[in-house]
Amino acid sequence: MPLLEVDNISIGYHTRNGYLKAVEGVSFVLEEGQSLGLVGESGCGKTTIGMALMGLLPPNGSVSTGRILLEGKNILVMSDEEKRRIRWRKMAMIFQAAMNALNPVQRVGNQIAEAILVHNPSLEKEAALSQVEGLFDLVGIPRERLTDYPHQYSGGMKQRAVIAMALACHPKVIIADEPTTALDVIVQDQILEEVRALQREFNIGIIFISHDISIVADMCHEIGVMYAGQLVEFGPWRTVFESPAHPYTKALLSSFPTLTGKKSDLVPIPGETPNLINPPAGCRFCDRCPEAQAFCKTTPSQWVDIGSGHKALCCRS
């Protein structure tokens, strides 16, 4: 039984302009101790998936079809009480903007202790605080900073504190949504190294959400590329980056400047992403696709199995 299975999930938002199909028909499986990267540009639905997994969709958003199985149990049909119990204890999230994820008027140590106490009501406060000390050691914050307020922390330290909070209840799955986007590259490197070490130590399954394909390539065993609400390519990281099958993945890779290898021209992707209130009938990428054929516009694209876990949602691959 896989740790987490997302099965054909679709998510939408009711907006003033109509029903927006933010995610459509996404499926993937996460095993223990593995990391799975969801990569794509703004509006592709990657954060929506993370929020749905945590049960934190905004009031106008809902999962319309599909199942999310955590250790075999569908969390979408659970009662609020059951959901509350698995949130943080089985599945935790590292949020995008660490600076906003901490309460500015409460000492950092107390905040994390409180999170522990909420989920283990039998625990004494002192015991919770000593657990926080252990967590600070894990993520590399000096213990004496326990009594500081968030504004006294640097950006990197806040991110570490948020990671400590995610680890507080020993979750099996962590959803990391752009955990290092606001950080400088040296701090980012240190935090990612920390996350890798913690993952190995506790055998955590991580869903890593990012717009930065180079980070996902560095962090994840498997990669899912998303475009306009759909998963368009999935496979082991090396295969996806070394022999991308979907034209969007190819385009994304050739628009990304790198430090290594030959300096080649960057090729921007022409056009804009489609409107998800009225998505196109055929392939969603076909208007921007250099390889598109006439039938791409009219026929919904099908998954093509390329072998060894590599597949693409494109009739031409």
Next chain:
Amino acid sequence: MNIDNENKQILQMRNVSKIYKGKGSLFRSSGKDVIALNRISLDIYKGEIFGLVGESGSGKTTAGRLIVSLEETTSGRIFLDSREVTALKGRELKAFRRKVQMIFQDPYQSLNPQRSVYDTVSEPLKIHRMGKASDRKDRVREALKAVGLSPPDDFLFRYPHRLSGGQRQRVAIARAMVLNPEFVIADEPTSMLDASISAQIFNILLTMRNRLGVTQMFITHSLAAARYLCDRIAVIYRGNLMELGPAEEVIKNPKHPYTQALIDAVPKFGHSKDARRYGTLLSKDHEVREDKGCIFYPRCAVADHNTCPRREPGLSQIGIDHWVACFRQGSKESGLTPFTYGLAEGR
């Protein structure tokens, strides 16, 4: 590369410092001064794209703002076309503001939401009284076409809320380009944009240089973007110039431990563990007792504990047009010489 052999400087910075006075508060009489830039000297040649690379708080944006004289230097001098920027007044200052333009980081903030694309792009023409009113629309159309907003008539009377982030940034570039500037400073113009859109902006900046010969300073935190766009790059760290040289050379063959640490930290499309590292960054900082050594000493894994914490390294030349501020590079004597290249002081 279009740099002619004379390497004519368009911009010179000489020992430029910017210190922000610490503000006192209700409870404290005075705060600590912040040294945003510490005696930076560099030249930018006509027709090149010069990259200023640094992390947040390194002073890279301050440098840009000083050059366009949005802020005043604390000490040091800046010359554009051999005229001192800080001494410009009246008509000369206005002419300077026509020749030098800036593109800001956030196109969601740098465009006035109540003005149409035409209002925004034509305003510089009105301010500088360029062209007749009837010609202005054509010049705006030209500028929009040059940044890939075509057909321009589709965009002229749109307001920013009906533009995507990439389109907004292109409007901001059109506004800078409509005056035919000689020198453009682009301050992290793509940090708010997706990769595929960033590539469009990079290519527009490259075209501006290749077709029109516009000299540019590209301010960025991304070494990879600098590698793609720039002829030469300068790496700055906490207000100090650490390394300066041809972009490809600095990235392939970095000499300053800080540049090496930066390159180590960039994700490289492969599980990082496999990658070879310079390993110049300490996991735990050295203690510093005195405040006068190399700014990178506390984090430097290859520091000389006698020299580095006590003296500030000057830039010394270690290759063709490649300079580094580190005692561990080149001879120790050359590290002692103050900045020496380019034009003499006090002209």
